[in-house]
Structure formats: structure tokens, C-alpha cells
Amino acid sequence: MIEHFSTRDVASGERLAYWNRIAATQSAELMIDSRNREFRGDLGCWKLGRLAIMKARAEASVVSRQAVPYGDERLLVHLQTRGSSDQRQLGRECLLRPGDLSICTTAAPMRIETVSHEMLVLKLLRSELERRVPQLDLHIGSPTPGNSPAVHSFHQLLLALWREAEIRTAPPSADWETDAETLLLDLLGLALRGAVRGGPNVDGRGLARVKAIVDARLGDPELDTALVAQEVGISPRTIQHWLAAEGTTLRAYVLEHRLERALDLLAADRRSSITAIAMELGFNDPAYFARCFRKRYGFSPSQGREVPRG
Structure with missing residues (x-):
């Protein structure tokens, strides 16, 4: 169920180019840069209903994205599981530590500077979250700390679903996928609605x-x-x-x-x-x-x- 990619079997001088090809395939307009010619990275990709879930583990790098000018707007939920990342979008900057999450949009440029890290990424249509979270724009580009019960529950559910996908030998039923997708999005909406925002964040x-x-x-x-x-x-x-x-x-x-x-x-x-x-x-x-x-x-x-x- 999970498709895996790794730089381990790629020649050292070709690893970053390979990593960029994989990244662009999984997420349009994405580019990764690193000073390390021996760059190492592992990526797992899984489709859960209409959601795309990715687990990335990589060395220090700079991840940037141009705005995607076509198709429906999509959101990227970044859940930091190891290391840290400094994310910038829409004039906002947030530092994610393990357990924290952030929301980015494909409709605007984005930049993420990371140390050696691991991150779970959830990609979804904006409309799926918009109907669950009032004033969604206040959350885009802003950090949501992982110390709240709702964020912790979302984190644990996402990890549990990932582990389930790793050990499954046959695809789940359509009903199971629908229920799991709904539960995951409902928990994410609960986590965001409970986050305290300091009013309109205007650049x-x-x-x-x-x-x-x-x-x-x-x-x-x-x-x-x-x-x-x-x-x-x-x-x-x-x-x-x-x-x-x-x-x-x-x-x-x-x-x-x-x-x-x-x-x-x-x-x-x-x-x-x-x-x-x-x-x-x-x-x-x-x-x-x-x-x-x-x-x-x-x-x-x-x-x-x-x-x-x-």
C-alpha cells in the first residue's frame, strides 16, 4: 500500500537530482536544495481515499515551492516528528518542533529550511478542511503546537494509520478508507479550531x-x-x-x-x-x-x- 523511494541505491553525485525528481512527481512545483553531495533521503507515499499521505526522512535541506497556478487549491499539513523546520509562507514564519504542525497552501510560494528531520505530510483539497475550520486563512503559515490533546490525538491517529498501511497485505475496503479519511480530517479540524490565534495575521x-x-x-x-x-x-x-x-x-x-x-x-x-x-x-x-x-x-x-x- 505504501510506495517507497530512497537515495540509498543512487550514486552520491546523483542523489539530489533523483530526490528532486521524486519530489516533483509527488508534489508539483517542489524543489529541494542541499549543500551535501552525499544527500540522503527516504520517502513513503500512500493514498487514503482522496488524501495523499507522505512520510519523509532527509538530511538538512531547503525546500521551496512556487505557486501552483492551475487546478484546485490544495493544502499541505506538515506534522514534525523528528528534528525541526523553519517554514515561511504569506509573510508568516513558524518554527516546528516534534509534535507541532502547520498548514501551507499550494496557491502561494513556500520555503522550508530543515535540519536532519522526519515529517509526516498530509495533502488534501482546501475545500475538505474549509468546511471544518472557520477562518481557515488564519491558520495557513502559522504553527499549531503539539501540546494540545486534539493535536496529540491527530498525531497518534496518523501514525496508527501509517503503521496499519505498512503491515497490510491487501488493500482495505472502500468503507474503511472513507471512515478513516473522515476521522482523520475531523480530528485535524478539531485541532485547528482549538488553536489560539492572535487575531487577523496581516503582512x-x-x-x-x-x-x-x-x-x-x-x-x-x-x-x-x-x-x-x-x-x-x-x-x-x-x-x-x-x-x-x-x-x-x-x-x-x-x-x-x-x-x-x-x-x-x-x-x-x-x-x-x-x-x-x-x-x-x-x-x-x-x-x-x-x-x-x-x-x-x-x-x-x-x-x-x-x-x-x-
Whole structure:
């Protein structure tokens, strides 16, 4: 039931390249780097229903991942079982010690620096955890300590399921797989719901980058959350989370700044028509621009030309 890979039978100068090929096969956009030419690593992979479970044991290395721009977003649950790892994603950093776990997303770049270590990794669709954990974004990139009863129970269940897979000589029934998968996800949800988070975790530098991109591209009619997220290198949900902490959305933020810029241009540029100014600021429909402008300021764009600007 478990597929095993190891560098032990690979020539020393080829081990890291082999390890990277295996890693990319099991998890897209993943890359491992190490200073040790004698790099050693062992990996076990198992499918449990819709879940992919991996057990990795390797020497000190740097694991990095580019955002996966295609397919459904997936989450990676890293459960440290030996050694330690320093993980960074979405402007957050967490140090995992044995028993601790973290959640990473495939929708944003990730970097993990490890010493000699062992780790259990659970790969699942975001939707499977999202319906079990409110405000899931607060947990992504943040550590969940292993000293809580729920995390300990999740850890023990995952180890027990792995040992069961190691000794089985025949595949389990579909009902057994479904029940085991549900139990594992329910325990993980319980562990995350019980974790104390210090409120919305907003990366100030990342949010400033988002706002700078919006200001620079106000005239782009295609400007949306997906475009900005791709340029910053984070997930659209992260942008939504950051702006929600400020009580707004990207769409509302873009509209507000377009209208503020429009008011300035109407007073400063008398030669350009109102339609030209609207188009310059990314409004494809002048009538829609006029409605938004009146709703925001209480007067029409033509009246806005007479408003003194200090």
C-alpha cells in the first residue's frame, strides 16, 4: 500500500537530482536544495481515499515551492516528528518542533529550511478542511503546537494509520478508507479550531505591495484579485483576508481609488472629456462610472469639474 523511494541505491553525485525528481512527481512545483553531495533521503507515499499521505526522512535541506497556478487549491499539513523546520509562507514564519504542525497552501510560494528531520505530510483539497475550520486563512503559515490533546490525538491517529498501511497485505475496503479519511480530517479540524490565534495575521509589507500595484494599474479594466495575487505571488484568498481586516474588499478598494483619481482629473484636466477620463481609469461603461461617481460624491462628474481641489 505504501510506495517507497530512497537515495540509498543512487550514486552520491546523483542523489539530489533523483530526490528532486521524486519530489516533483509527488508534489508539483517542489524543489529541494542541499549543500551535501552525499544527500540522503527516504520517502513513503500512500493514498487514503482522496488524501495523499507522505512520510519523509532527509538530511538538512531547503525546500521551496512556487505557486501552483492551475487546478484546485490544495493544502499541505506538515506534522514534525523528528528534528525541526523553519517554514515561511504569506509573510508568516513558524518554527516546528516534534509534535507541532502547520498548514501551507499550494496557491502561494513556500520555503522550508530543515535540519536532519522526519515529517509526516498530509495533502488534501482546501475545500475538505474549509468546511471544518472557520477562518481557515488564519491558520495557513502559522504553527499549531503539539501540546494540545486534539493535536496529540491527530498525531497518534496518523501514525496508527501509517503503521496499519505498512503491515497490510491487501488493500482495505472502500468503507474503511472513507471512515478513516473522515476521522482523520475531523480530528485535524478539531485541532485547528482549538488553536489560539492572535487575531487577523496581516503582512503589512505584503498589503502595501498589493495597494501599490492597484494604484499603479488603476487604468487596467482587467484589474482584479486574481491578477494582483499573481503579481504579488500569493493566493487570492490571502488578499481577501488582508483587506477584510481593514473592512474592505479589493473590488471596493479599486473603485474607491478610481473615483478619487477621477475627481482629481476632472478638476485638473479640462481638455479631456468625462468619457475619456472614465476610460483612462478602467471604466468600460461611462454610464456606470457616472452612477458610481454620483453615489460616492452626491453630484455628477460634470459638476465635479467645478469642485475646488486643495
